[in-house]
Amino acid sequence: MADPATYRPATGTIPTSPGVYRFRDDDGRVIYVGKAKNLRQRLTNYFQDLAVLHERTRRMVTTASSVEWTVVGTEVEALTLEYTWIKEFDPRFNVKFRDDKSYPYLVVTMGEEVPRVHITRRTPRKGDRVFGPYTQVWAIRETLDLMLRVFSIRSCSAGVYRRAERAGRPCLLGFIGKCAAPCVGEISVQEHRKLAEQFCDFMAGNTSTYTRRIEKQMREAAAGMDYEAAAALRDDLIALDKVMEKNSVVLSDATDADLVGMVQDELEASVQVFHVRGGRIRGQRGWIAEILDDSGPADLMERALTTLYAEGTAPKEVLVTTEPANRDQVQALLGSRTDVRVPRRGEKKDLLATVTANADEALRLHRLRRTGDLTARTKALEDLGQALDLAEPPLRIECFDISHSQGTNVVGSMVVFEDGLPRKSEYRRFSVSGDAARDDTASMHDVLTRRLKHHLDPPKPESEEEKRRFAYPPSLILVDGGPPQVAAAQRVMDELGITDIALAGIAKRLEEIWLPGDDYPVILPRTSEALFLVQRLRDEAHRFAISYHRSKRGRAMQTSALDGIPGLGPARRRALLDRFVTVKAIREAGVEQLQEVDGIGPALAAQISSALRSEGAEDVAVDMATGEIIGG
Incomplete structure (x- = not known):
């Protein structure tokens, strides 16, 4: 039985980033794989006094003789890498996922004469180019759909391919431009393979080569007044940009920033942080904090920023949902080169709203876990x-x-x-x-x-x-x-x-x-x-x-906007709102459309249209989600 102290790494050498770690035994076999939001915090827990460890954990750390780790960008990457390693090494001390579900891969069958791209949960075959695994199949389906616009390689099954060969007519994807149709000779097998290699190159991260090439072709087509080709190339470029954004959310100004979102109730606060580097989200962390005093949002934000940057370097911008209390002291802690602010508009405000939504969801799930436990x-x-x-x-x-x-x-x-x-x-x-x-x-x-x-x-x-x-x-x-x-x-x-x-x-x-x-x-x-x-x-x-x-308030406000129109009683007002929902829609409807409502004749329809378009009614609209009057 090994003593964990003999292979314990120095605490300062362990990164605080998200990552995946592996314990190995004397023979070098991987006996346990785990993931962590914070590798340092997680790994130091394994090297406590053996008496306080769970029996299973104690047996694992005394069987192991070394530990190693790999840093990743996000918790999602940590999850997928952990899953891959558990499948690959089958560690003896790991508990498999409860549902033991598999994750989807994007596979290009480069081992075939005419390569095919498809999404699968099965183990890829030898010679295939594999990308993933991905945690959300809908995301990779959207990515593939966009990629086929630019790299139109075959995605059909072998049966469909052979049927198109015999018929001499491509399938629907060939007709809409999402397949180069090698089945009917519209592209040679060699050219199609080259296209598949370019697809793999792009998915592997070499994106700039293809975006620059398409930009150059688009400019040349525009200079030659071939505007249809230029427009098609422009659409291809937009598709590739969307793919890159889906792989990692992008801020257009390629800034370095941390976005800190927070929500709270009377008892607890939930904090989520997105770390954006080079305009891309490189990491995420979050925690639930118990509120034991009368701290407000500003006090809690001050504590969150202090926790984040007391021992680390702050990026160029720190975007928060609430200005921290004692802002001058917080600014001194972060340094003069860091700008702490609440974004008021644009994509940074939108991304911060996403961070805050994650914090709200984390708090909701935390409550559900508490009340969901029998x-x-x-x-x-x-x-x-x-x-x-x-x-x-x-x-x-x-x-x-x-x-x-x-x-x-x-x-x-x-x-x-x-x-x-x-x-x-x-x-x-x-x-x-x-x-x-x-x-x-x-x-x-x-x-x-x-x-x-x-x-x-x-x-x-x-x-x-x-x-x-x-x-x-x-x-x-x-x-x-x-x-x-x-x-x-x-x-x-x-x-x-x-x-x-x-x-x-x-x-x-x-x-x-x-x-x-x-x-x-x-x-x-x-x-x-x-x-x-x-x-x-x-x-x-x-x-x-x-x-x-x-x-109810929104409905009442909508009805009040129709009051005072002669001949329009409660029943007809309700019928109008049932048909058009909002006063704005009623105002924009033509006289003929108004007459389609039961009880509304030509004269009354003209009177309604005239009244709502007149001064004093024309700026009235109601937000049905909140019931608030907008304008007027």
């Missing part, structure tokens, strides 16, 4: 039941929220979690009007009254769908709000005589749990599974209410 869900429900002094864990929880705009378009939402997971088929939404819409407590009273009356006296179902509307009574009702909202909900239960359903409210600011009649809230530990569950319930109810409110 043990965590069970503990969350047990802890919540104990905290609220319930006789048993609340297996069905319904959470209610109210949304409005300054008292208008008031709506309520009900989301349902069963066994700690969302039950979206049983989500419900409520439209609130009249006296019930005067404030949040009255609206909450109205919504809960309507819901709980179904619990006490469910209507006779006319269909299976109706039967499932309020399938089961909840074990616990959560309302979004503090003591006033809880008191309103308790009044409903008292009025209806309901005593078998628990009730609580969750206040946004400090994540406090309020119980009816209590002077002080229940404070759940910030790291407890119960708090994560309650927070997700509240966030889901809020999201569901906001989405309904925005759609």
Whole structure:
């Protein structure tokens, strides 16, 4: 049994980049392959005290006699290289992917007389040129489609090729210019092989040779006034540029920059960093940080930048979603040559939006992993039941929220979690009007009254769908709000005589749990599974209410733009919006198109068109996604 200390590399010699590492035994055999976002951090974990290591890990490091690593550009490259090495070396200590799926390759069959390019998940044959593996098959299909425009080599199967040879007529790809059609002699076998070699050369990274050649040919064709050929070459050049962009996202100014995106909620923050060098994304990293104080976005961004550059060199630009706190100190840490800023427009802003979307997705997946784990869900429900002094864990929880705009378009939402997971088929939404819409407590009273009356006296179902509307009574009702909202909900239960359903409210600011009649809230530990569950319930109810409110508000704003047109009543307004969706589309429609709507005659259609095109209406449009008025 080897002592890991005898082959442990010095910590400072291990890179902090993403990469793949291999442990070898005394005979040089690879016994374990792994990947890491940060090689130094990952590998140092293997050389801890043997007593703290897992039994399987302890056996691996004591069997090994050396470790080596390969640095790659991104985590995706690390994943694919790890997969390739596991397939190649079959290490004894590796656990295979759970689904043991294969990844697609792009293969050019240079061993055949007439080479063929195709995508396959099978092991390539001897003599084939292989590119990949790729993690997303749709991406390589798009790449191949673009490449065939420039390097129009054969991509058909042997059967299709022989059938075209016999018929003396090429297949569809030959007719549309995505195959040089060697099957019917439109190009010789030797010329086709040369074309396949050029395809392989380009895919191997020698791109500049072909882009410069096409640019030269395009200029020569334009100078000779052969504009059709020049346009075709221009399109070829655009296709190659798209291929290069798909292989690695490109910023047109070839800048060196780090893009730092961050999203947060009350408990955690998610940070994602894209490292762009020479205009191309060369690496990505990210982490979830627990928020244990009252840090805001600026404070968290300061900590993120300090973590990133305290021991490293910053690039020319650091693009962030939020200006860091103590900007002068952060700037001094990064150096005077580094520009820290929030991009306001253009492709850098767009790329930063992609980084931020990755951060948001990472936080969402982190929450799902917590709530998706059966043990965590069970503990969350047990802890919540104990905290609220319930006789048993609340297996069905319904959470209610109210949304409005300054008292208008008031709506309520009900989301349902069963066994700690969302039950979206049983989500419900409520439209609130009249006296019930005067404030949040009255609206909450109205919504809960309507819901709980179904619990006490469910209507006779006319269909299976109706039967499932309020399938089961909840074990616990959560309302979004503090003591006033809880008191309103308790009044409903008292009025209806309901005593078998628990009730609580969750206040946004400090994540406090309020119980009816209590002077002080229940404070759940910030790291407890119960708090994560309650927070997700509240966030889901809020999201569901906001989405309904925005759609209702947008519809109301659209309808108001049609008010005042003589002869256009509510039914005809609804019919117009059903047909054209937006006021802008109605305004742009011709009189003949307006007459296609039921109830709209020639005179009324002319009046509608005239009214909407007149001054004061012509600049009104509504964003249906947000319900906001644009212009006017």
